[in-house]
Amino acid sequence: MGSPHWKRLCLLLLAGLTSSLLLYGHYYATVESPTGRRIIASLLQPEPLVLASPGTSHQVSSRRWTPEGGSESKSFKPPAELEEPKPSRKQPSTCLRSVMARAKADPKFGEVFRFDTPVLMWDQHFTPETWERLKTRHVPYGWQGLSHTAVGSTLRLLNASANRHLFDRDTFPRGCVRCAVVGNGGILNGSRQGKAIDAHDLVFRINGAVIKGFEEDVGTKISFYGFTVNTMKNSLIAYEEYGFTQVPQGKDLRYIFIPSDIRDYVMLRSAIQGSPVLEGSDKGDKPQKYFGPEASAEKFKLLHPDFLQYLTARFLRSELLKTQYGSLYMPSTGALMLLTALHTCDQVSAYGFITANYKQFSDHYYEVEKKPLVFYANHDMMLEAALWRSLHRAGIITLYQR
Numbered sequence: 469m470g471s472p473h474w475k476r477l478c479l480l481l482l483a484g485l486t487s488s489l490l491l492y493g494h495y496y497a498t499v500e501s502p503t504g505r506r507i508i509a510s511l512l513q514p515e516p517l518v519l520a521s522p523g524t525s526h527q528v529s530s531r532r533w534t535p536e537g538g539s540e541s542k543s544f545k546p547p548a549e550l551e552e553p554k555p556s557r558k559q560p561s562t563c564l565r566s567v568m569a570r571a572k573a574d575p576k577f578g579e580v581f582r583f584d585t586p587v588l589m590w591d592q593h594f595t596p597e598t599w600e601r602l603k604t605r606h607v608p609y610g611w612q613g614l615s616h617t618a619v620g621s622t623l624r625l626l627n628a629s630a631n632r633h634l635f636d637r638d639t640f641p642r643g644c645v646r647c648a649v650v651g652n653g654g655i656l657n658g659s660r661q662g663k664a665i666d667a668h669d670l671v672f673r674i675n676g677a678v679i680k681g682f683e684e685d686v687g688t689k690i691s692f693y694g695f696t697v698n699t700m701k702n703s704l705i706a707y708e709e710y711g712f713t714q715v716p717q718g719k720d721l722r723y724i725f726i727p728s729d730i731r732d733y734v735m736l737r738s739a740i741q742g743s744p745v746l747e748g749s750d751k752g753d754k755p756q757k758y759f760g761p762e763a764s765a766e767k768f769k770l771l772h773p774d775f776l777q778y779l780t781a782r783f784l785r786s787e788l789l790k791t792q793y794g795s796l797y798m799p800s801t802g803a804l805m806l807l808t809a810l811h812t813c814d815q816v817s818a819y820g821f822i823t824a825n826y827k828q829f830s831d832h833y834y835e836v837e838k839k840p841l842v843f844y845a846n847h848d849m850m851l852e853a854a855l856w857r858s859l860h861r862a863g864i865i866t867l868y869q870r
């Protein structure tokens with residue numbers, strides 16, 4: 469009692485309980501993963517709180533990322549719902565040595581990237597055809613079980629041209645748009661990478677992105693903040709003691725909603741309308757509290773469920789999908805933001821992401837005492853680590869390591 473570690477766990481648990489008790493009930497399960505590691509899962513919420521049991525050995529170096537999904541078994545067939553979406557849009561690039569050029573030239577990744585996959589979703593996507601297609605897939609890959617009115621009323625508000633792209637290429641006359649994606653990993657503690665991060669054209673940050681007091685290590689610039697309502701609210705509770713007392717705000721800052729739950733659609737609608745949340749588990753919550761008083765549609769981006777499905781099927785098709793908890797699996801917030809940057813920016817650097825020597829570092833850069841990395845059973849951090857390493861070796865990203 470009184471230890472910050474336990475305080476944090478209790479708060480996370482509490483957040484899960486209050487937000488989703490009705491959905492899942494309250495029970496625990498132990499998941500035996502294919503690599504033999506045991507993970508204790510508390511299936512309290514769509515994004516369950518799951519801890520690695522003590523003494524668990526996670527091997528990064530033994531894991532190899534392959535286009536088949538990093539798995540040892542070549543026979544893995546994705547669930548029908550993870551079939552790939554049809555491409556619908558072309559992504560321009562005017563930059564030599566760009567992510568696109570390098571990916572296309574790479575024998576392995578050339579077969580994996582589909583740069584014409586839509587990244588964002590906006591009003592024009594809400595058609596009867598899209599509804600019919602997406603209602604057969606569960607969130608975050610579709611709209612199964614979601615209210616037509618709730619989804620439609622949100623999407624109809626995303627009618628500004630800014631909702632159709634992450635950024636306006638015309639504002640970067642040099643042509644090459646360089647992006648930094650900043651995860652919250654302990655590797656950044658004492659890294660003095662702040663200047664290098666801020667030197668990028670655009671900086672992505674996620675979840676509990678503490679800046680104050682860590683400027684030298686993580687910089688101050690922030691162009692995009694990526695989150696789900698669940699991870700954002702959990703971060704405000706769990707990392708408050710480290711100074712994450714408010715979601716970053718600013719005139720030029722844009723918010724990237726990951727639609728992992730109906731909560732995300734409902735919160736996004738209220739955020740644009742500047743009104744309290746009208747229904748669901750966040751009912752009565754005031755979006756201005758998170759995103760500031762300026763609430764125009766231009767401020768918000770929504771990732772396309774087809775994009776999330778494409779990323780999961782082609783880049784992060786985890787073995788966890790084959791377990792009985794497969795429907796809870798999704799790439800981490802950091803992974804989704806890094807892959808979003810890879811599909812929109814010309815050059816991408818990743819800071820604070822998991823590396824092979826992650827055990828040398830604390831879970832987050834802002835912890836006072838070293839804490840081991842927390843493994844959530846709905847994510848596959850070892851597969852993500854293998855992917856970042858592989859993309860770095862292929863020269864497609866620059867992964868900060870030390």
Ligand SMILES: *[C@@H]1O[C@H](CO)[C@@H](O)[C@H](O)[C@H]1NC(C)=O
Pocket residue numbers: 624625627628629
């Ligand atoms: C977007 O929709 C809102 C609300 O229906 C409307 O007031 C606004 O004029 C529309 N904006 C554009 C750019 O079409």
Ligand SMILES: *[C@@H]1O[C@H](CO)[C@@H](O)[C@H](O)[C@H]1NC(C)=O
Pocket residue numbers: 654657658830833834835836837838839
């Ligand atoms: C972060 O770095 C500082 C200075 O090097 C060190 O004192 C502190 O213990 C580190 N924090 C963690 C959690 O490792």
